[in-house]
Amino acid sequence: MNGPIVDARGLHKHFGALHVLKGVDLRVAERELVFVIGPSGSGKSTLLRCLNRLEEPSSGSVVVDGIDMLDPRTDINHARQRIGMVFQSFNLYPHMTALGNVTLALRKVAGKSRAQAEALGRAALERVGLADRAEHTPGQLSGGQQQRVAIARSIALEPRVMLFDEPTSALDPELVGSVLEVMRSLRESGMTMLVVSHEMGFARNAADRVVFMDEGAIVEEGPPAAIFETPAHERTRAFISQIQRH
Amino acid sequence: MEAIVQSFFNLEIIAASWPIVRAGLWNTVLLSLLVVPLGLLGGLMLALLASAKRPMIRWPLMAWVDFFRAFPPLVLLILLFAGLPFAGLELGGFVCVAIAFFLNTGAYYGEILRAGIDSVPAGQIEAARSTGLSRLQAMTYVVLPQAVRNVLPDLLSNTLEVVKLTALGSVVAVPELLYQARQAQSLTYNPTPIVVAAIIYFVMLWPVVRLLSRLENRAFAGR
Numbered sequence: 470m471n472g473p474i475v476d477a478r479g480l481h482k483h484f485g486a487l488h489v490l491k492g493v494d495l496r497v498a499e500r501e502l503v504f505v506i507g508p509s510g511s512g513k514s515t516l517l518r519c520l521n522r523l524e525e526p527s528s529g530s531v532v533v534d535g536i537d538m539l540d541p542r543t544d545i546n547h548a549r550q551r552i553g554m555v556f557q558s559f560n561l562y563p564h565m566t567a568l569g570n571v572t573l574a575l576r577k578v579a580g581k582s583r584a585q586a587e588a589l590g591r592a593a594l595e596r597v598g599l600a601d602r603a604e605h606t607p608g609q610l611s612g613g614q615q616q617r618v619a620i621a622r623s624i625a626l627e628p629r630v631m632l633f634d635e636p637t638s639a640l641d642p643e644l645v646g647s648v649l650e651v652m653r654s655l656r657e658s659g660m661t662m663l664v665v666s667h668e669m670g671f672a673r674n675a676a677d678r679v680v681f682m683d684e685g686a687i688v689e690e691g692p693p694a695a696i697f698e699t700p701a702h703e704r705t706r707a708f709i710s711q712i713q714r715h
Numbered sequence: 716m717e718a719i720v721q722s723f724f725n726l727e728i729i730a731a732s733w734p735i736v737r738a739g740l741w742n743t744v745l746l747s748l749l750v751v752p753l754g755l756l757g758g759l760m761l762a763l764l765a766s767a768k769r770p771m772i773r774w775p776l777m778a779w780v781d782f783f784r785a786f787p788p789l790v791l792l793i794l795l796f797a798g799l800p801f802a803g804l805e806l807g808g809f810v811c812v813a814i815a816f817f818l819n820t821g822a823y824y825g826e827i828l829r830a831g832i833d834s835v836p837a838g839q840i841e842a843a844r845s846t847g848l849s850r851l852q853a854m855t856y857v858v859l860p861q862a863v864r865n866v867l868p869d870l871l872s873n874t875l876e877v878v879k880l881t882a883l884g885s886v887v888a889v890p891e892l893l894y895q896a897r898q899a900q901s902l903t904y905n906p907t908p909i910v911v912a913a914i915i916y917f918v919m920l921w922p923v924v925r926l927l928s929r930l931e932n933r934a935f936a937g938r
Binding site: 521523546547548549550552553554556558560561562563564573574577578579619622623626 | 836838839841842843844845846847848849852856857860861864
């Protein structure tokens, strides 16, 4: 059995005087789907962004798929291809078509020819159910479709792990389902996933493990049923009951 | 009436001075084709450096841009033309104009492009970097195309100013349109060539002005 895909230890992050991460340890095994929940400002997103070094951790270590992400000798651009990331606000390139969005890194980072990149790009769009939207620009797509293109942009690079930063928070309720559907099929294909989200229903029936964070630290973690039904900490209990009231 | 036509719209004078004025027109076009790309290049370099956001780079950069925006380009040009020979550089008027414009108009283009880059949401760079694109690749393929589109009217408006400013070359004996027209004026003792030059400038630049208005109206309607 291999080691974990994601292995973060003792992560601290300061933004000036603000101490956002206070010694977080997180390991994600291959093919595991881990949910991170917690109140806003608890450091969930910062944790995710430290894993691919969009944020520079103040201290600690991050090893992803055996690569030390914080080693200055690591080729960060090469390492990032192995770590897909999906953002709350999609962040598609508005001046390119869906296919252009998906093929940019394939051509410029992975070094594929245009023909190879387009074949891989179309296959990725197919996987998210948008093969027929390849020539559309983001402005011509619904929010749910845009987020699925963003997922295709990541999976086209065949990452070893996917990070989702509140992937459905910016979507109208009726569009959430299509994105969760794509995430579910990704999970079934064996993708390792780390998801920051408040989609409790999805967490309940898809997650292997739920991690509850508050004030920059992990309070508790466990199988979804345990965290949702019988949380050990008062803060977890308060948060869960607050979320479920909606 | 007769006197006005004689002095300003004299057909014989136009015919006689046309070869001189035409040579000037050609040089103005050449000069514009040189200084606009040079200024854009200088501006792009400044804007890319400014986006680095390191204080070590930022402060000298701001001082540079402020200086060349505050410094009159005509004074800069005369200073270069008169001063460089003392530094052992005999560069001639054409090169002096190129350098002066690189410095002056580069600072303006730089500010416009910097505003354009700032107008692109940070999430765009993050998405690009998260797929493994380098900082320069993210700039080239993701940020700059959007930045340029966002500030296109300002870039065009500045370009208009730059082409008009090429007339400054006449001060250091670059045989561009205005210089040649004045040569023709003093040869013929008649101001008609100046009028011809004025009409040429207008005909050359008016389509750009129209295009600019249309772009600005579209941007306004898009809001």
